[in-house]
Amino acid sequence: MSAGYGTDTAVRHLRDSDPQLRRLVDSVGPCTLAAPATTHTHTLFDRLATSIMSQQLSVAAAATITGRLRDKAAGDDHASGHLRPDRVVALTDDELRACGISRPKVAALRDLADAVETGRTPALAELATLSDEDVVAALTTVRGIGRWTVEMLLIFLLGRPDVFPVADVGIRRGFERTLGLEHKATPAEMLEHSARWAPYRSVASWYLWRAVDQTGQPGVR
Numbered sequence: 001m002s003a004g005y006g007t008d009t010a011v012r013h014l015r016d017s018d019p020q021l022r023r024l025v026d027s028v029g030p031c032t033l034a035a036p037a038t039t040h041t042h043t044l045f046d047r048l049a050t051s052i053m054s055q056q057l058s059v060a061a062a063a064t065i066t067g068r069l070r071d072k073a074a075g076d077d078h079a080s081g082h083l084r085p086d087r088v089v090a091l092t093d094d095e096l097r098a099c100g101i102s103r104p105k106v107a108a109l110r111d112l113a114d115a116v117e118t119g120r121t122p123a124l125a126e127l128a129t130l131s132d133e134d135v136v137a138a139l140t141t142v143r144g145i146g147r148w149t150v151e152m153l154l155i156f157l158l159g160r161p162d163v164f165p166v167a168d169v170g171i172r173r174g175f176e177r178t179l180g181l182e183h184k185a186t187p188a189e190m191l192e193h194s195a196r197w198a199p200y201r202s203v204a205s206w207y208l209w210r211a212v213d214q215t216g217q218p219g220v221r
Contacts, residue, residue: 005161007031010200014207017196021204024178028210031203034156044124045116046083047157048139051149052108053101061100068099085113108144115142124157132160155202164201166190174208 011031015022053069054062072095073087088096088109096106115121121142127135135158136150151165165171166187176185179193197204 005159005200007033007203010161010203013200014197014204020179021197021207024207024211027214028207031206033203033206043082043084044121044127045085045112047153048112048142048145048149049083049088049109051152052105052112052144055105055144055149065100069096069101072099085116089113105144108142111143112145128158132163155205160202162199162201164191164194164197164205168205170209170212171205174211177211178208 007030011025015025049069050062050066053066057065069088070081070083073083073091074081093103093106096109097103101109122130122138127138130138132154135154136147139145139150139153140147148165148167151163151168154160154163155165172185172190175181175190175193176183179185194201194204
């Protein structure tokens with residue numbers, strides 16, 4: 001599936017399709033969701049390893065732990081800054097734990113490294129040819145990789161236009177605020193309403209995160 005879409009076109013569609021979302025779009029302003037990075041600047045292992053280490057942590061704590069691992073696993077190669085599976089698995093469990101990585105995450109990193117090195121998961125170039133659901137199916141076989149993690153990769157690395165991560169707390173809070181709800185939105189309710197935003201729900205998601213940013217709520221992108 002080819003990536004790449006015009007955010008201006010997406011924003012026009014969202015404004016025209018939903019008066020409630022239009023108010024949010026006008027309040028936030030232009031969408032700055034970046035175009036997907038090329039495989040020259042990101043690797044699949046690096047992105048997924050970083051996601052694993054970030055789970056259930058604050059942004060600051062995750063950055064600290066990831067930085068420690070990058071320093072320890074870099075060896076003589078600091079130029080790329082990428083985490084490489086061979087160098088991560090060469091570290092002992094004690095060395096990984098010393099970076100602040102929990103035991104379950106150590107096990108997840110080792111399984112991810114094995115999946116990437118053995119081809120158990122498709123390479124990034126192959127993932128780019130798959131449908132969103134096929135990417136989810138391919139990557140959630142790895143320990144510690146759930147649907148939310150893959151949805152973030154679909155939006156921010158593969159540049160897919162119509163991803164709506166209903167399990168994301170920031171998305172749900174932004175949805176409730178934008179629609180003026182006084183109850184906790186259910187995934188079914190969110191999916192039903194978001195149908196009018198298709199095929200640009202990735203951009204809608206970006207705006208919903210911004211809705212939460214405006215309230216000062218922590219922990220969203």
